[in-house]
Amino acid sequence: MxxxxxxxxxxxxxxxxxxxxxxxxxxxxxxxxNPHEQFASVHVAGTNGKGSVTAMxxxxxxxxxxxxxxxxxxxxxxxxERMRIDGMAIPEERICNLVARYRDxxxxxxxxxxxxxxxxxxxxxxxxxxxxxxxxxxxxGRLDAxxxxxxxxxxxxxxxxxxxxHLGNTMKAIAGEKAGIIxxxxxxxxxxxxxxxxxxxAGRCEELDSPLLEARKYVHIDQLKFTDxxxxxxxxxxxxxxxxxxxPLPGPHQVAxxxxxxxVAEALASLDVCRHPLPIKEGIAEVDWPGRFSKVQTGPVIVxxxxxxxxxxxxxxxxxxxxxxxxxxxxxxxxxxxxxIDDILQGLPRNLQRIFAVPAPTxxxxxxxxxxxAMTKRGLQPQICTTVAEGIAAARAAAGDxxxxxxxxxxxxxxxxxCGIKHLTI
Numbered sequence: 001m002x003x004x005x006x007x008x009x010x011x012x013x014x015x016x017x018x019x020x021x022x023x024x025x026x027x028x029x030x031x032x033x034n035p036h037e038q039f040a041s042v043h044v045a046g047t048n049g050k051g052s053v054t055a056m057x058x059x060x061x062x063x064x065x066x067x068x069x070x071x072x073x074x075x076x077x078x079x080x081e082r083m084r085i086d087g088m089a090i091p092e093e094r095i096c097n098l099v100a101r102y103r104d105x106x107x108x109x110x111x112x113x114x115x116x117x118x119x120x121x122x123x124x125x126x127x128x129x130x131x132x133x134x135x136x137x138x139x140x141g142r143l144d145a146x147x148x149x150x151x152x153x154x155x156x157x158x159x160x161x162x163x164x165x166h167l168g169n170t171m172k173a174i175a176g177e178k179a180g181i182i183x184x185x186x187x188x189x190x191x192x193x194x195x196x197x198x199x200x201x202a203g204r205c206e207e208l209d210s211p212l213l214e215a216r217k218y219v220h221i222d223q224l225k226f227t228d229x230x231x232x233x234x235x236x237x238x239x240x241x242x243x244x245x246x247x248p249l250p251g252p253h254q255v256a257x258x259x260x261x262x263x264v265a266e267a268l269a270s271l272d273v274c275r276h277p278l279p280i281k282e283g284i285a286e287v288d289w290p291g292r293f294s295k296v297q298t299g300p301v302i303v304x305x306x307x308x309x310x311x312x313x314x315x316x317x318x319x320x321x322x323x324x325x326x327x328x329x330x331x332x333x334x335x336x337x338x339x340x341i342d343d344i345l346q347g348l349p350r351n352l353q354r355i356f357a358v359p360a361p362t363x364x365x366x367x368x369x370x371x372x373x374a375m376t377k378r379g380l381q382p383q384i385c386t387t388v389a390e391g392i393a394a395a396r397a398a399a400g401d402x403x404x405x406x407x408x409x410x411x412x413x414x415x416x417x418x419c420g421i422k423h424l425t426i
Contacts, residue, residue, distance in 0.1 A: 003095060009103065010095075011113070013116050018112060018114065019112050020143035022147060031105045031109075033123070041132065042152065043146065043154045044135065045154070047174070048253070049257045050137060050157050052287075055289040056284065060279070061268070064278060067132075068130060068133070070084045071121045072136045077418055083124055085124075114138050115145045118146055144180075152271060153189060153264055156190045156201060157260060159175055159197040160194075171194050182201075186210055187212075189264055191257070191259070216256070219259040222234055229248065230247050232246050240278070246284070247285075247287065250293045261284075262280055301404045304406075304407050304421075306410070307344075310347055313344050313408075316406070320349045320351075321351070325351070327402060327403055328353040329403070330403060331354070332392055332417075333371070334359055335371060335409045336366060353403070354383065354395070361388060369384055392405070392407065
């Protein structure tokens with residue numbers, strides 16, 4: 001089997017949609033030899049920020065000398081990005097071998113794309129004998145395919161409204177789904193949560209006798225300096241002072257995510273998983289997580305950001321105002337059809353010079369015409385483009401060297417932009 005064939009097979013599993021539930025996943029893992037029982041793990045859930053916390057935790061643990069597997073979703077350019085060891089995406093040859101070995105099982109069980117990728121990632125991590133796997137939840141938590149691991153630490157980064165058709169349309173319902181990853185006696189580390197959601201999470205931790213650690217109470221941040229290429233700050237915990245840190249991911253929300261990752265690392269150090277004092281400075285500086293307000297060009301500035309829900313768009317708006325308030329902003333945006341479009345559009349920055357509506361390169365895209373129609377109802381005047389490339393070309397033609405082009409929305413839109421603008425090393 002060549003990689004193109006393996007990739008086509010895996011992508012074809014998307015036709016089975018997204019099926020929440022763990023029965024099929026347990027059957028699949030049994031056929032794989034229960035690889036999820038063969039390595040230690042950290043399990044990370046949350047509406048936004050879970051990928052960033054996963055990437056930061058991975059970087060810190062690698063700096064501490066551990067062999068670390070990282071499982072994230074969705075990908076930007078290649079599905080190989082989803083499963084990494086020591087920062088490197090799984091080689092094409094290994095994908096081919098895994099697919100060839102387990103294809104019949106996947107077909108027989110009618111595994112979804114996410115179930116398939118999760119199981120194969122766990123088999124890969126077990127085969128390579130990672131010291132630790134940092135695993136990002138795909139959707140929700142309680143019924144997510146990743147909720148089969150037995151983690152040393154669980155994480156819930158934050159809570160807001162997204163995927164309400166699957167997770168419920170109240171904060172308590174959403175929190176209940178995220179709380180499904182909490183395990184008896186296992187520490188749960190949380191970011192800043194809405195009051196209703198916090199109550200649900202705290203209640204679940206009490207039921208399961210799971211220590212609840214609130215990152216904002218545990219880590220004190222000072223000496224903050226924000227730039228459009230990252231943030232300088234210092235952090236202090238009851239165990240250690242971490243001075244002169246640089247995080248190459250811009251924005252206060254990423255500092256909040258770093259807070260969580262620091263608590264995770266210290267919790268693992270207390271379990272003798274990694275050495276103490278921790279190399280927080282080295283790890284934070286090495287975080288590589290593209291598409292999170294990534295500046296990939298100047299003259300004009302081109303920024304890529306996967307602001308695919310209301311919370312993400314609000315944070316993107318804050319950063320555009322913070323760093324580029326005196327510049328004209330040209331926005332290229334494409335979204336998925338299952339998103340709360342009006343809520344996302346409400347968070348759009350107000351100082352937009354032009355907007356270019358594009359389709360995401362996936363069958364689940366919101367058509368550019370529908371996106372433009374929703375914008376028009378809000379008094380905006382978008383230009384409809386037939387592809388991401390056409391939208392970027394139109395923005396480049398309209399923008400001057402002192403302007404800013406922001407490409408945002410779906411991961412697929414940002415991934416397509418990365419392919420066209422900057423080679424992404426995976």
